[in-house]
Structures are given as structure tokens and as C-alpha cells.
Amino acid sequence: MARDPFRLGEWGRISTTTSGGVSVARVRIRDQDGKRRLVEARGKTAAEARRKLQEKIVNREPPHPSQRAELSKTSTMSELFTYWIAQKTKTVSPQTITGYRQAWNAYCAAAVGEIFIREMTAGKVDSLINSIGERTMSGARMSRIVMSGMLGIAVRFDLLSHNPVRDTPRPTPKKSAVRALTSDELDELRARVQNYSRHQTVDEHGVVRPKLGQRPGADLEDILMLLIATGARIGELLALKWDQVDLDSPIPTVTFSATLVVPRAAGERLFRQNFRKGDAPPLTVVLPPFAVRALRRRRAMPTFQNPENALFVTGTGNWVSPANVRRSWRAARGDDFDWVTPHTLRKTVATLVKETYGVEAAQIQLGHANTRVTEAHYIQRVTLAPDMSDALNKFAPKA
Template sequence: MARPPLPIGTWGSIRTEMRGPNRYRARARFRDYDGKTRDVEATASTGPAAIRALKEKLRDRATPNDDEITRDTRVRTLADLWIEEITTEERVKPQTINNYKTSLRSAILPALGSLRIQEATVGRLDKFLRTVAEIVQRPARAANVVLGQMFALAVRRGALMTNPVRETGRLRNPRSKAAALTEEHLQAVRAAIRQWQQPVAGKPGPRQNGDLADVVDLILATGARIGEILALRWDDLDLAAERPTVTICGTLVYVKGKGYFRQEWTKSDAGYRTLVLPRFAVRMLRARKDIAADKARDAVFASRRGTWLSPHNVRRQWRGARADTGLEWVTPHTLRKTVATVIAQEADTKSAAAQLGHASEGITSTYYIAKPVLVSDVSEILEQFAARDR
């Protein structure tokens, strides 16, 4: 029966022989990463010294190069190689890579970084993901995506036969109920903003401008994402047309080290769209353009320093405006859901999906349109409660 081959990166028994006065040679067979088995040797003045020298040589040979991955590679090293790969290939957006790094730094590496790839078993990874999910669901799903892609790289490089992340249990994906604003809610939102814009005696700092109110109006007029609204340039608007329009063709994104900048494309292909503006939005935009004057080719919403007004600042302003108003549950995304709900109710889901820039009506219907639960008809059962003397 043929002797089984040595596993990749290992060696067989070590043999020593005397080659002359004070000269010993130690030899062993080593199976390289190309699958070939080769003789490796080392010499020294004594047999034990030759063995030590050979073992050091074998360990160095067994350690992969920086771009090689084996079952003994640390998860931390695998993460570095994966980040290097996706960065070099330029197929992943910089802000997405930044999010991946955040997931690695905050969750994955502190818990798993020192493990060897072969020690990252399905059970261990599943326990890790569920532990994170018990705290917050979103970081757990992000970690699942990152780990899945990291170990896919290990499979492609031949370190693993299968991806252990694929065999972990499915994380619970709680679906938050789509909440839309009523007319009363909208009045309360606008009233809160007006109150917040009023100067407060004795309070230092610049006076609040009308940006927040106008951003809210434009989200309600378009259903666009806040990043899409804040990335608008005057060139993206056609206010002189019989039916004035806005073309959504970019979004603001944040990259660590660079801050916010305008990305010249939308979140998806379906996000690139031209929308007809309602009259109230046209009036607001024309008024802003008159004020913009010689800067009319720049951002529709700019900071006092002339830079892009960031989503972070708008959300911070809204938190200040809604404080102690009972509107803490309202976010810019709630406005977007409100637009989807109204369009679906008065037109159809297809129109709502197109307005929001969704490729799938299913996404719009499930996550953006508020709808009551249809229950069974039990009216005849409840009829027994009718007053008998009527």
C-alpha cells in the first residue's frame, strides 16, 4: 500500500549523518505549497545543532509569503489580505471598504483575530455572530458579510475546502413596521422647525437658516434619500421647464480621512432618475436660487463655508428641532416612507418604487409603504353585541 503524501507545508522524519570531523548534516523531506516534495538539509558542528538549524529552516519554509494563505494563517492576517485585495481591485466603493474596516476593528478582530483559519469553525463563528446579534442586529449582519467574504478568499487560495460562514445559522432580520406621517404629523414637524429657527435670547452661535425646512420640503417633494438631496447641484434642476424637474444623479458619501464628498453616481442604477417637481418645491427652489445669485452653479444646499452640507449636520439640526416635541421617532427616512405610502395609496406601488429609485417593487412594498393588517371578516360574530332594543 502506497504511503500517504505529507500534508502541504509539513515535513517527515529528520535524519542526521556525520559528514566529517565536526561536521554533521540533518535532512528531511518537505512538501512545498506547489505539492512537490523536496529534500531540505542543514549542517552544523554537532548533530543536535544540525537538527536545530534544519528545524528553523523548515519553519521558515512552512511560513507562507505575505500573499499566501494556509490553514494556519491568523484571521487577522486574512483580514488584511482581503482588505488589500478589494482595495487594489477597486470594485468596492471606498465608503463600503471603510464600513468593512469598522466592522473588523470594532467586532471581528477583538474576538477572532488571533485564531488560525482552521480554528474558525462553524460553531465558533455561529456563536460569535449570535453573541453580537444579541446586542445589536445591524453589526452582526455586517460582521456576517465581512467574514463571509474573508473566508471566501481563503477558499479561493486553497486554504479551506468550504466556507464555514455559509453554514452558520441565519440571523434574525427584524422588519420594522413602515411608519408614515399623517397630515397632523407633518404640521407638527414644520411647526417644530419654525420654532427651532427662532433666535433665542442669550444663546450664542449663528442664527439658524432655512436649510432644514427646505431639505424637509424637498424630501417630501421627491422621496429622495437625504444623501441624494444634499448632493443636488443647480445644474441638476430644470426650473424653467413647463413641468420643472430634478435629476437625481449622485449622492453624498463619507470616507474616513476625506470627509463627505459628492459621489457621481447613485446607490443603484435605478437611483438615476428624473422627477417632476410639485409646485411647492419649485417655489422654494426658485427662492433659494435667487439668493444663491452668482453661486447658482454650485450646491443647492451648502454649508456656511461653501462645502457640501452633510447628512450628519442635517440630522443633528433635526434632533435639535424635534427635542421635547414627541417627534423623536421621525427621521429623514420617515419622510421618504411617507412619500412612498401616499404615492402607493393614490397611484400604485410601481410608481412609488420608481419615485424612490428602487429596482424592486418588493422593497418598496415591504419596507416603505405603511399599510394596515387585513384581518378576517368577523362582523357577523360581533353582531351579537348589538343593542336589542333598536
């Protein structure tokens, strides 16, 4: 059998004829399914017919086994997003889908939504991501993820020859140094949280006085205690149930196996996700004695509505929202501790464990898959070198 002279996507010699006073240009093209098909275009002159035929070939949508009929090179980016997000819904969590939708609607739709897929270039993507980055770096990172996924679909369907997002740099926010609390800072923060939770103030003479008005919940004091005792994420801590806490064994432990997901869009509600961030496996950590005493006290407290058997529960029997905890946290800490968030306590735990037991122990305590993330984002860098003066004194000039 003779070998077909055309490769997939190639075409032969263009021929021109006249029909009814109109020039007709024709050519046979070998499509992706291996079949050769006739393509033609008409014009007033042979040159015009040939030019129109060449344009038709470039913009033509050939039959393809994997081609989705609803998308073509002249589909808009909004249409591509609709198809892409429907596919992603099958494989990623609802909160991730919400993040993708928010990024598209807030930053991308108005800028590129009506542009044809074939018109997307690296320059357009780069301009879009840079403009978003001037407003919000997190929005720029998420938008780049969305655009890369969408245009990856276009490449798979042969609507683009390559993904233009790959030719653009990743948004890189300015990295700030990891800062952990010192012992004195932790003591001061604990005192402020205690005063806030107990609804009292301390005047300039150190006299404690009760505050007027409604007393806030006392949960914040125990939340701070457990954060510094475990190094847990706030969402995983607030998702704890009492059956995940073992206070009666010779080695008391707590197991983190779920997290609370905060609503990010209208109509969503706070819910408990039955796995940790990133689908990480459950993590069991040993509780220090001060945490065991506090949890035993808390376990003995009466609760009236707690259908989920949660450690922290609202007066109506619901999960305590991380957003509400952060709001109380900001009110309790004071302006001079505005750099301290619940996540700062996770960094403080990692730094202390690393200094005492090494970086591998810090990685295990935080539940990271490897030490790279722990070292890069959670451990405060040592800036005081050890005393090496005896060794360096060997370089002293001879008398």
C-alpha cells in the first residue's frame, strides 16, 4: 500500500477554476482522523479565491476524535471557562471551585471574557496577570491558575498550538521573614486574651477591673492554649470532636482529621470537611500537661446543645466559625500585636520544636509532608551566630 504523501493537517496543491463567472479555489486537506477532505472558497478573482481559501484553512475546525462540539477557535473565553469549570467540578472540592469562580468573575471575565480563544496570546495573559497583581497578589496567582487550566483545555482540543500562560512569569509576592513569638510576647498576648475573654481591663496601676456590657465568649482563651500546645491550624482545631481527644491514656493525645470550611460566596454555609487540608492523613500529637488540665476542665463544663460533640460549640449548637474567632482575636490582641494571627502560633510552635528537637520533629508536629515547607514558611531564621571566637582566633596575626 502506497504511503499517504500528506502528514496530518497538511494539504496539497491549490487549484482554481471558474464557475458561473466566479473564481473557485479548492484543495484537499488531510485531517486528524487521517481522512482527506475537500475545502473550497470563492472570490471575484482567482487571487481573491486563493486568499480566502488560505484564511479558511487557518481558521477551519477539522473533525477530531477528542474535539468537544461546543468549543471552537471562535468560542469566547467565557464559553471556555464554562466548559472548564464544569470539568473541574468533577475532580476538586467545592471550596476550590468557589475560589476559581471568584477569580474569574472578579478579575478575568471583564478583561478577556469576550475574546476568542484563538486570539489569546502570552502578551494578553501577561498584561492581565500584571494588572491584577497591582491590586492583589493572591488574586493574580489564582487567576493565573484559572487561565492556565482553561487554555490547557484549548491546547488539548487543538484550538491553540501551545498554552500561552506557560510563557508568562508566575506572580511572586515579596516574601516577609518568618516571625515567631518570644516567651515574653506570648505571656503578654495570653494576658490580653485572658482579660478580653473574662471581660476585664487592667489600668495603668495594674488593677484589674470588670468591663461593662455583654461579656464575650470564653472560648478564645482555650483556643489560644490549644494552638500553642499543638501547632494546629485554626480550622482543624475548631473541627475537633471529643472522641478525637484522649485524656485518660498514659500519653494524652489529640488527633486532627478534619477541618472547618468557611463560606466564600453567597449562599454557602460553614461546614466540617472530613479530611485535613490538602487531603492530608490524620495527625496525632501528644498533649503537654497544661493542655490536658485545660481540656479536662473544659470537658467538665455543662453544654446544652452540642449535637456534633464538638470541643468548641456555639450557644445554638453550631460549629464555632474561624472567621468569628479571628474577629475576637483582633479585638483582644491590641494594635502593637497586629502582626500576630492564629497562624503565628503555628510558626511559634514550629520554631520552638526545631530549636529543641530539630527540623524533622517540627515537620512531624505540623503534619507537613517534608521539611521544605516547614523550613521556608514556619521556622524563624536564627540571626545570632554561635560563639566561634576561639576557632576564629587562630587567624590572629602572629606577634
